[in-house]
Amino acid sequence: MARGGENRGRLLLIILIITSLFLITLDLRGVSVISGVRNGTQSALSPVQSVGATILSPVRNFFVDVVYLGRTRSEMEALRTENGELKSQLREQRSIDAQLKQLQGVLDLAGKAQFKVVSARVISQGATTSFTQTITIDAGSRNGVKPNMTVINSYGLIGVVKTVYSNSALIALASDPSFRIGVRVAGTQQIGILSGQGTRKGVLQLLDNQSTIKVGDILLARGSVNNQPFVPGVPVGEVTSVDNAAGAVTQTADVRFFANFSSMGVVSVVLDAPEEDPRDSLIPPKPQPTPIPTVTVFVTPSQSPSPNSNGTD
Amino acid sequence: MSTRKISLTAALFIIIYIVQEAFVTQLQIAGGGFSLFLIFALLWAALSSPNVGALTGFVAGFLIDLSQSTAGAFGQWTLVLVLVGFGISYLGLGYENVRLNPFTITFLVSISVLAARVLYLLLSLLLGSNVGSFTSVITSLLIGLLWSAAVVPIAMPVVARAFDFINDTRSRL
Numbered sequence: 001m002a003r004g005g006e007n008r009g010r011l012l013l014i015i016l017i018i019t020s021l022f023l024i025t026l027d028l029r030g031v032s033v034i035s036g037v038r039n040g041t042q043s044a045l046s047p048v049q050s051v052g053a054t055i056l057s058p059v060r061n062f063f064v065d066v067v068y069l070g071r072t073r074s075e076m077e078a079l080r081t082e083n084g085e086l087k088s089q090l091r092e093q094r095s096i097d098a099q100l101k102q103l104q105g106v107l108d109l110a111g112k113a114q115f116k117v118v119s120a121r122v123i124s125q126g127a128t129t130s131f132t133q134t135i136t137i138d139a140g141s142r143n144g145v146k147p148n149m150t151v152i153n154s155y156g157l158i159g160v161v162k163t164v165y166s167n168s169a170l171i172a173l174a175s176d177p178s179f180r181i182g183v184r185v186a187g188t189q190q191i192g193i194l195s196g197q198g199t200r201k202g203v204l205q206l207l208d209n210q211s212t213i214k215v216g217d218i219l220l221a222r223g224s225v226n227n228q229p230f231v232p233g234v235p236v237g238e239v240t241s242v243d244n245a246a247g248a249v250t251q252t253a254d255v256r257f258f259a260n261f262s263s264m265g266v267v268s269v270v271l272d273a274p275e276e277d278p279r280d281s282l283i284p285p286k287p288q289p290t291p292i293p294t295v296t297v298f299v300t301p302s303q304s305p306s307p308n309s310n311g312t313d
Numbered sequence: 314m315s316t317r318k319i320s321l322t323a324a325l326f327i328i329i330y331i332v333q334e335a336f337v338t339q340l341q342i343a344g345g346g347f348s349l350f351l352i353f354a355l356l357w358a359a360l361s362s363p364n365v366g367a368l369t370g371f372v373a374g375f376l377i378d379l380s381q382s383t384a385g386a387f388g389q390w391t392l393v394l395v396l397v398g399f400g401i402s403y404l405g406l407g408y409e410n411v412r413l414n415p416f417t418i419t420f421l422v423s424i425s426v427l428a429a430r431v432l433y434l435l436l437s438l439l440l441g442s443n444v445g446s447f448t449s450v451i452t453s454l455l456i457g458l459l460w461s462a463a464v465v466p467i468a469m470p471v472v473a474r475a476f477d478f479i480n481d482t483r484s485r486l
Contacts (some may be wrong), residue, residue: 009364016371016395016398023378023388034387043378045334052335 035195099265105154106268113233113278117152117268118143123168125264132174133198135159137267140167148229150221150270155258155284156235157181158267169269174236175199175261183236185211186218186280194219194236194255200262202237202255209250215239218283219255231270233278258284321479323372329353329377347460348426350377350469351394355425356465356472358398359405359418366405370398385437393436397429415469422469423461430454 027034103119110117116146120139141164151158151171158177163170172179179196183204190211194202206213217239221230237255244251333350340346354373358366374394378387401421433456437444444450476482 009367013367013395013399016367017392018393020371020374020388023375024386024440025388025393027387038379045331048331048335049338056336056340105474114384195402 009134043280060204086105095265100155102264102266106118106152106266109152109154109156109195109282110268110270113231113255113282114274115152115268115270116271116272118145119266119268120169121266124263129243133159133173133179133196133261134162135171135264135267137169137171137269138167139269140165140169142166144271145169145269150229150231150234151267152234152270153259153264153267155260156237156260156282157230157257158259160229161269171267173261174202174257174259174283181230181236182222182224183219184222185213186220186283192219192220192250200257201240202257204239204253206251206253211251213239213242213251213253220280220282223277227270227273230275233280233282235282235284286309318479320428321329325475325479326354328374334380338379347457347464348377349464351426351429351462352422352461353472354394355397355401355422355429356418356469357476358402359422359425360473360476361402363399363403366402367395367399369402370394370396373398385433385442386440389433389436389440393429393432397425397432400428401425415466418469419462419465422465423458426461427454427458 040153082096082104091186099121102177106117106119109115118139120137120143122135122137123138135158137151145161145163145164149161151161157174159171159176161169161172174181174194174195175196175198177196177198182191183194184191188211189204189211192206192210193212196202204213218238219238221232221234221236224230231278235258237257239253240256241254242251243253272277289310329350337346337349350373354369358369362390363368371394374388374391377383377390377394383390404421405418424466434444434450434454
């Protein structure tokens with residue numbers, strides 16, 4: 001009896017092994033039924049697997065994270081450092097791009113006026129102790145910079161060289177309250193004195209009581225003897241409001257400087273200027289409004305009218 | 314074997330198989346992780362007689378062969394688990410203390426998982442499959458052994474209770 005059970009067991013084992021070998025043979029011979037069964041199982045399981053993936057998505061990487069905790073931490077640290085370096089490079093690149101743009105603008109202006117200039121970076125801005133409006137540039141006497149030279153940027157007048165050192169120079173900005181410059185209204189011969197007010201706004205006082213100015217007039221530097229401290233024709237600012245107070249001897253106006261004194265990266269010192277006055281040629285072009293695109297639709301009427309539109313029914 | 318036993322056992326195997334395919338394979342476990350279904354099948358075989366062990370191995374191997382994650386020839390796992398299922402149940406039946414001792418059955422099942430994988434590997438080599446570099450194979454086998462040794466003690470009480478419930482026996486595991 002026991003021997004019969006043992007034989008049956010052996011027989012079962014042999015049958016199972018032969019069946020397995022049969023399955024392997026069928027699969028290796030490429031019988032499509034086998035792959036079909038596997039594909040069917042996968043099709044049936046895929047919805048369950050989708051549910052499983054959704055449920056386990058928050059903890060899927062938990063085991064790996066636990067095992068590689070130290071490595072993950074060091075990788076995070078390395079990535080943080082790299083990210084910081086990249087951010088720093090990006091900031092530097094943006095700064096360089098802005099300076100390049102400013103340099104291009106100021107060289108355009110100087111080229112148009114045929115000024116001989118030396119460009120310099122602004123290395124220091126403001127003087128909190130003296131309350132004066134100044135900047136320091138990284139060009140000095142070694143670069144040919146001398147006191148009382150005109151300093152410009154891509155928008156126009158910035159100021160005048162006040163003090164020169166061998167490798168740097170201190171510039172008095174046009175916005176300084178003590179700054180005075182003789183200006184001319186573009187397109188006319190009206191002249192006046194523009195005074196800094198400590199901000200981007202200046203005050204213009206016309207010298208002739210017969211002259212009149214209006215909002216939007218452009219002011220240009222009138223120029224000095226031997227082009228020092230001011231070369232002629234440099235754009236200075238634009239009239240923003242006019243004071244027509246009764247009884248005033250001469251007309252006064254508020255002027256907005258073209259140059260933004262709070263964001264200067266690169267400026268140019270005018271070393272030499274041509275003999276002839278550039279007149280109004282350096283006036284910045286007015287901003288052009290962006291054209292609004294229009295769409296024109298052409299409709300060609302059909303030659304054969306529709307049956308319902310002939311009015312015969 | 315009664316219809317109740319067969320149907321309950323089949324249902325249990327299918328549930329564990331679905332859990333393995335839908336959940337355990339989704340976890341990104343270090344070193345390739347473990348197969349809960351393989352451990353369950355070998356634990357079940359260890360508690361059974363050699364004939365039932367071989368039959369359990371056959372069914373479990375067939376189901377593993379159906380899995381999409383199985384790269385080898387269909388029937389390869391079936392053959393491997395018939396042999397290993399028979400072997401583990403034979404060893405368990407022959408040594409009563411092995412069968413009733415949780416530590417030795419943990420050892421037995423973990424070694425059986427390793428043996429099954431090695432056998433599968435050899436069979437793959439015989440069939441001309443690419444099994445990867447020697448280092449990666451050894452690493453995978455060792456990590457699989459460690460995972461099995463960790464999971465078997467956790468799964469063992471559950472499997473033993475299910476086995477006792479279906480077969481009306483009382484295990485001392």
